[in-house]
Amino acid sequence: MFKSSRLVMIVALVALLSLSIGAAVAQDKVEIDWWHIATQEDQAAYWQSLADAYMEANPNVAVNITILENAAFKQRLTTVMQAGDPPDLFQSWGGAVLWEYAANGLVRNIAPELEGDWRDSFAAQAALNLFGQEDETYGVPVSWGAVGMFYNKALFEQAGVEIPTTWAEFLTAVQTFKDAGITPIALGEGEKWPGHFWWVYLATQLGGEEAFLKAYSREGAFTDEPFVQAGEYLKELVDMEPFQEGFLGTTHPESEGVFGNGEAAMMLMGQWAPAAQAQYSEDGEGIGDDLGWFPFPAVEGGKGNPDDVFGGGDGFAVGANAPDEAVDFLKFLTNEESQRGSAFFLVPVVKNTADVFADDPVMQSILAARDAAPYFQMYYDQFLPPAVGSAVNDAVETIFAGVATPEEAAQAIEDSAAAELAQ
Amino acid sequence: MSAIRFRVLPRPHEQAQRDIRQRQWNKALFVTLFLLPGMALLFLFVLMPIAQSVYYSLFNWNGFGPPTKFIAFDNYERLLNDKIFQGALWHSFILMALSLVVQLPMALGLALLVGRGSLRGKKFFRTMLFVPYVFSEVITAIIWRYVLSPNDGALLNAVLGAIIPNFQPIGWLADRNIVMFVLFAVLTWKYFGFYMILYMAGLQAIPADLEDAARVDGSTEAQVLRFITLPMLGSTIRLTVMLSVLGSFQQFVLAWVLTNEGGPVNSSQLMATYLYKFGITNLKLGYGSAVAVVFFSITFIFSLGYQRMVMSRDFGPRRS
Numbered sequence: 001m002f003k004s005s006r007l008v009m010i011v012a013l014v015a016l017l018s019l020s021i022g023a024a025v026a027q028d029k030v031e032i033d034w035w036h037i038a039t040q041e042d043q044a045a046y047w048q049s050l051a052d053a054y055m056e057a058n059p060n061v062a063v064n065i066t067i068l069e070n071a072a073f074k075q076r077l078t079t080v081m082q083a084g085d086p087p088d089l090f091q092s093w094g095g096a097v098l099w100e101y102a103a104n105g106l107v108r109n110i111a112p113e114l115e116g117d118w119r120d121s122f123a124a125q126a127a128l129n130l131f132g133q134e135d136e137t138y139g140v141p142v143s144w145g146a147v148g149m150f151y152n153k154a155l156f157e158q159a160g161v162e163i164p165t166t167w168a169e170f171l172t173a174v175q176t177f178k179d180a181g182i183t184p185i186a187l188g189e190g191e192k193w194p195g196h197f198w199w200v201y202l203a204t205q206l207g208g209e210e211a212f213l214k215a216y217s218r219e220g221a222f223t224d225e226p227f228v229q230a231g232e233y234l235k236e237l238v239d240m241e242p243f244q245e246g247f248l249g250t251t252h253p254e255s256e257g258v259f260g261n262g263e264a265a266m267m268l269m270g271q272w273a274p275a276a277q278a279q280y281s282e283d284g285e286g287i288g289d290d291l292g293w294f295p296f297p298a299v300e301g302g303k304g305n306p307d308d309v310f311g312g313g314d315g316f317a318v319g320a321n322a323p324d325e326a327v328d329f330l331k332f333l334t335n336e337e338s339q340r341g342s343a344f345f346l347v348p349v350v351k352n353t354a355d356v357f358a359d360d361p362v363m364q365s366i367l368a369a370r371d372a373a374p375y376f377q378m379y380y381d382q383f384l385p386p387a388v389g390s391a392v393n394d395a396v397e398t399i400f401a402g403v404a405t406p407e408e409a410a411q412a413i414e415d416s417a418a419a420e421l422a423q
Numbered sequence: 424m425s426a427i428r429f430r431v432l433p434r435p436h437e438q439a440q441r442d443i444r445q446r447q448w449n450k451a452l453f454v455t456l457f458l459l460p461g462m463a464l465l466f467l468f469v470l471m472p473i474a475q476s477v478y479y480s481l482f483n484w485n486g487f488g489p490p491t492k493f494i495a496f497d498n499y500e501r502l503l504n505d506k507i508f509q510g511a512l513w514h515s516f517i518l519m520a521l522s523l524v525v526q527l528p529m530a531l532g533l534a535l536l537v538g539r540g541s542l543r544g545k546k547f548f549r550t551m552l553f554v555p556y557v558f559s560e561v562i563t564a565i566i567w568r569y570v571l572s573p574n575d576g577a578l579l580n581a582v583l584g585a586i587i588p589n590f591q592p593i594g595w596l597a598d599r600n601i602v603m604f605v606l607f608a609v610l611t612w613k614y615f616g617f618y619m620i621l622y623m624a625g626l627q628a629i630p631a632d633l634e635d636a637a638r639v640d641g642s643t644e645a646q647v648l649r650f651i652t653l654p655m656l657g658s659t660i661r662l663t664v665m666l667s668v669l670g671s672f673q674q675f676v677l678a679w680v681l682t683n684e685g686g687p688v689n690s691s692q693l694m695a696t697y698l699y700k701f702g703i704t705n706l707k708l709g710y711g712s713a714v715a716v717v718f719f720s721i722t723f724i725f726s727l728g729y730q731r732m733v734m735s736r737d738f739g740p741r742r743s
Binding site: 078081082084100104106189190191192244245246247248249250251254257258263385386387390394397398401403 | 485486487488568572573574592593594595596597598599602682683684686687688689700704705706707
């Protein structure tokens with residue numbers, strides 16, 4: 001009795017001692033706080049394995065990972081940003097949100113470290129450009145995809161439809177599906193952003209880089225012709241009633257389910273769709289080998305290049321108070337080996353990695369489109385300040401619901417842009 | 424023999440006054456010390472934030488750094504001219520009115536039925552009717568999204584399809600004209616159990632003798648209800664009206680999840696969802712503060728007025 005309690009005490013003392021030694025050692029280390037949003041177990045484990053590998057090679061560095069779910073991440077990041085205390089490395093989608101942080105001195109300019117080999121290693125240069133402005137860069141992409149049309153090969157065959165390459169062909173295809181009693185398009189407009197894909201793609205095809213950057217820099221406006229026209233083209237499509245029943249109230253996962261169950265022929269979606277349509281389908285398998293992909297149909301007479309691609313991806317930004325080691329660690333995260341290993345959930349952005357998708361024709365076509373794009377149009381609701389982004393989503397929703405004209409929708413976006421982008 | 428001399432202690436007027444003052448001072452100190460922690464919390468977590476909201480509402484502020492762009496009452500002007508805000512206000516009023524007219528009478532009726540009547544298995548019904556209130560709001564919203572889904576095999580459309588021939592599935596949450604009523608139905612499903620329990624507790628407090636006496640005197644059941652039960656239940660009814668009104672105004676979680684941020688096209692936007700969507704997620708904290716101030720004023724004026732004018736008789740000693 002007596003002996004055992006003494007033993008317990010000794011063990012406790014030793015434990016306490018070792019703890020305090022551990023704490024003392026940790027104090028000498030350079031700490032990197034890293035926030036990412038890969039909540040799925042295998043993905044989180046992958047980031048952890050990279051952190052472990054880096055810490056082993058650099059014993060003076062301690063990487064502290066915080067994993068947050070997407071919405072929770074945005075909320076917490078907003079809070080720490082308001083307090084002026086950003087994490088050293090954090091999930092970022094680039095664009096105007098990141099630039100806003102930069103304007104408030106909350107992120108670190110890593111352009112000096114990036115210059116040279118590191119910058120040249122990126123295949124998706126257009127994506128890298130979205131993480132900086134002028135001569136400054138505040139982060140790098142780790143994954144970049146493209147939005148395009150996913151389609152169900154079996155339903156295409158059943159209705160005898162060929163892959164449409166122009167908008168006119170596309171509308172004909174939609175009509176053919178309707179005549180065959182097949183829902184042409186799955187759409188989760190309840191969350192609004194899936195619908196904004198349609199309008200933005202049309203605007204990009206009709207006005208190209210020039211119209212968007214003019215409107216963004218306030219030399220032009222979102223009431224300019226391409227933006228109104230985009231609404232008119234979209235309205236023409238909406239009037240055909242090509243979407244599944246109740247699409248205005250359908251969430252994104254629900255719409256992935258509609259497509260994954262083989263109940264709709266097409267879905268305009270990003271590179272995550274192959275996994276998502278399987279995950280949210282009834283049998284958990286999705287449509288399997290029937291899944292195909294083609295680029296957004298070219299709009300005849302549009303000023304944009306038909307090869308321009310719309311989409312976005314993930315990256316990491318560097319906080320204002322980050323140590324040099326954080327930048328070095330970020331470089332490690334984007335080296336060829338790390339990028340290859342991440343291909344099971346990301347779309348690598350550096351050179352010499354395309355072969356990871358050797359047996360995945362859908363991803364290959366997405367990558368080909370991404371790397372061939374002369375201009376990469378980023379998601380409006382990520383690129384623009386949050387208020388304008390949500391005004392775009394809301395305005396496009398009014399077109400889908402048929403409660404506003406294309407002119408009114410464009411005007412609503414312009415009103416918000418005029419107020420938010422004035423400076 | 425010396426005279427016994429009594430020493431009369433002088434106790435001048437001032438001394439007495441000083442004692443009284445000392446006692447009062449002690450009492451004041453005593454009260455202050457006890458109130459201090461509570462007052463500090465009230466000041467820090469209630470009054471300060473309100474004052475800050477009023478201050479922020481005068482700025483164009485995105486929440487980063489201190490507010491610098493002073494714009495006076497522009498936020499309020501924008502707000503009051505915003506069609507979506509007007510809609511949100513109107514929707515909140517609709518919810519409030521429907522709650523008062525449908526939800527509370529229904530809860531009262533059920534309380535009379537399962538609380539005292541001679542219904543068989545009333546204990547079972549009592550439990551079943553209270554179950555929805557126990558669910559969290561998010562879970563309620565997600566369950567109902569499945570029930571209301573327009574996709575094949577979703578419960579509500581499937582049931583209606585089985586009853587009504589040639590029934591076309593309805594997108595319950597996708598139709599701007601019915602989404603508010605669907606939202607109200609789900610809210611009622613969730614909350615009437617709560618009011619029912621309050622009414623049942625109130626009914627327990629009514630002495631059975633009174634009602635029996637009325638019956639002996641020849642009152643019909645309707646008269647007993649009208650002249651004995653309802654008046655005796657008055658304080659509970661007044662309380663539930665207040666809770667219901669404030670609850671409908673503050674409704675957020677269920678509406679947010681069920682209708683996807685007040686959609687479609689803001690047709691189910693409420694005060695609180697409007698505040699969150701246009702203030703917080705759009706990073707327009709100055710504007711959001713203005714919404715919060717208007718929102719707060721409405722509920723504050725209502726609850727103050729209601730407590731002063733209607734509920735005052737339920738507080739303190741009876742004056743009659």
